Amino acid sequence: MADVWNLTCRPRWRRALRPFVRVSADARGLHVRTLLRRQSVPWGDIAELRVHQRPARTCWTRTPRRVSLIPHCTRERLLPLPRSRSSDDPAFDAEVEALRALHRRHAATGPSKVSAVSYGTPRRGWAGVLVLCPVLLVLAAMAAGSVSGTASDERAWKSATACTARTPAAERRECLTTTPAVISRTEDGRSARQPSWLYFTDGRPLVRAEVSRDAALEFQAGDRVELTFWRGQVMKVVGKSYAWHENVATAGTAAVFAAAFVLAAC
Numbered sequence: 001m002a003d004v005w006n007l008t009c010r011p012r013w014r015r016a017l018r019p020f021v022r023v024s025a026d027a028r029g030l031h032v033r034t035l036l037r038r039q040s041v042p043w044g045d046i047a048e049l050r051v052h053q054r055p056a057r058t059c060w061t062r063t064p065r066r067v068s069l070i071p072h073c074t075r076e077r078l079l080p081l082p083r084s085r086s087s088d089d090p091a092f093d094a095e096v097e098a099l100r101a102l103h104r105r106h107a108a109t110g111p112s113k114v115s116a117v118s119y120g121t122p123r124r125g126w127a128g129v130l131v132l133c134p135v136l137l138v139l140a141a142m143a144a145g146s147v148s149g150t151a152s153d154e155r156a157w158k159s160a161t162a163c164t165a166r167t168p169a170a171e172r173r174e175c176l177t178t179t180p181a182v183i184s185r186t187e188d189g190r191s192a193r194q195p196s197w198l199y200f201t202d203g204r205p206l207v208r209a210e211v212s213r214d215a216a217l218e219f220q221a222g223d224r225v226e227l228t229f230w231r232g233q234v235m236k237v238v239g240k241s242y243a244w245h246e247n248v249a250t251a252g253t254a255a256v257f258a259a260a261f262v263l264a265a266c
Contacts, residue, residue: 022081025102027102029041029042029043029045030046030069030079032080045073046070048070049096049099049100050067050076051067052067064085065083066082066084067082067096137261160175160176160230162178163175175230176228176229177228177230178226179226180224180225181224181227182200182223183200183223195210196210197210205227209237215244218244224239225237226239
C-alpha cells in the first residue's frame with residue numbers, strides 16, 4: 001500500500017447512496033462529501049484512524065465494522081465510509097489499510113490547521129438549499145392537509161360510546177368494544193426506536209398489543225386486564241393498578257408540524 005496516492009470509498013451494498021455519500025483521500029487529507037455539505041480534514045490534524053467493531057446481538061447476526069477519525073484536538077467522529085457488515089471482509093480491510101498508508105505518508109508533512117466544515121462554493125450551497133426547500137414545503141403541505149382528517153378522527157374518538165347488543169355489525173368499528181384478557185408476558189423496548197409489547201394468554205383476544213415502554217414495565221405476567229378496541233385497534237389496557245391509553249393525534253399537533261416545516265424551509 002506504500003504507493004497509494006488517492007482513494008475513493010463508495011457504498012458497496014446500496015447503489016442509491018452513491019450520489020449522496022462519498023469519502024475520498026489524497027495528499028491533502030481526508031474528504032467527506034454528503035448531499036448538503038463537504039468536510040476536509042488535513043492529515044496533520046488526524047492522530048489515528050481506528051476500526052470500530054460492534055458486537056453481534058446474536059450468533060446469527062453479523063458484526064458491522066466502521067472507521068472512526070481520531071483528531072488531535074477535537075472529539076472522535078465516525079466516517080460514513082468505508083463500512084462492512086462482516087468481521088471478515090478483505091475489501092474493507094484493504095480500504096482501511098489504504099487510508100492508513102496515506103495518513104502515514106502525509107501526516108508529518110501535512111498542514112496542521114483546525115478542520116473546517118465547508119459547504120462548497122456558493123453555487124453548490126444554493127443547489128443544496130434548492131433541493132431541501134421543496135422537500136420541506138412538501139412535508140408542510142402534507143402535514144397541513146392532514147389537519148382536517150386528524151380533527152375528524154379526534155372528534156370521533158371523543159364522541160365514541162360503548163357498543164351494545166343493538167349496534168349493527170357495520171357500525172361496530174366506530175363504537176367501543178371491551179374485552180377481558182390475561183397478560184402472558186411483556187417485552188419492553190430498550191430504546192425509543194424499539195416498540196414495547198404486551199402478549200396475551202392463548203393469543204386471545206389478540207396475540208399482542210403495542211404499548212408504551214412504561215406500560216410494558218408496569219404490567220406483569222398473569223395480570224388480568226380489560227382491553228378497549230376502537231376501529232380495530234387497542235386504545236386502552238386497564239389493569240388493577242395501572243392503565244395505559246393510546247395517544248390520539250390532535251389537529252393542533254398536525255398544525256404545529258406544518259408550521260415547523262414551513263419555518264425550516266424559509
